[in-house]
Amino acid sequence: MATTMNCAACGANLTPNEQAVKMAYCQADLERAFRFVQDPADWKAPIDCYVRFPSADALTLIEAAVQHFTATPAEVEPVGEGVYRVRAAGYRAGPAGDR
Ligand SMILES: [Zn+2]
Numbered sequence: 001m002a003t004t005m006n007c008a009a010c011g012a013n014l015t016p017n018e019q020a021v022k023m024a025y026c027q028a029d030l031e032r033a034f035r036f037v038q039d040p041a042d043w044k045a046p047i048d049c050y051v052r053f054p055s056a057d058a059l060t061l062i063e064a065a066v067q068h069f070t071a072t073p074a075e076v077e078p079v080g081e082g083v084y085r086v087r088a089a090g091y092r093a094g095p096a097g098d099r
Contacts, residue, residue, distance in 0.1 A: 009061055025064055033058070033065035037086045043069070044097070046090040053082040062086060071096040 005014045007026040014026060023030070039045040047066060054062065059076055066074035066086070072094035075087045091097055 009057070023064075023068065025061060029061060030065040030068050033061045034069050037062055037066060037074075037088075038069075039090075044091040046093060047074070047086060047088040049086055050079070051084045051086055054084060059084065070094050 005019050006012065007014055007029055008024045009029040010026060012026050014023060018026060025033075034043075036051060037047050037049050039047065047070070051059075051062065063074045063076060066072070066088045070088055070091040072089040072091070077085045077087075079085050
């Protein structure tokens, strides 16, 4: 019997496709989170940005989004004053990249 899985952020039922690739979040939440950290001109570029006052849940979601869209792990480093630096090699430099 298939079990229904829910998005860890918004609670929506995950689609069969989302479950098939073992996503913990729905596509919409991952896209929203990725937009915070991606290079606005080139989403395949390396990621290096600062996020201000994220919750622990938001950081977990951002890490999942970076892994999902770039196939490279995010490195999250607190730099003080509620600010976190988020870095990743990015899609192009990662194993899924079109070099
Ligand atoms: Zn969701």
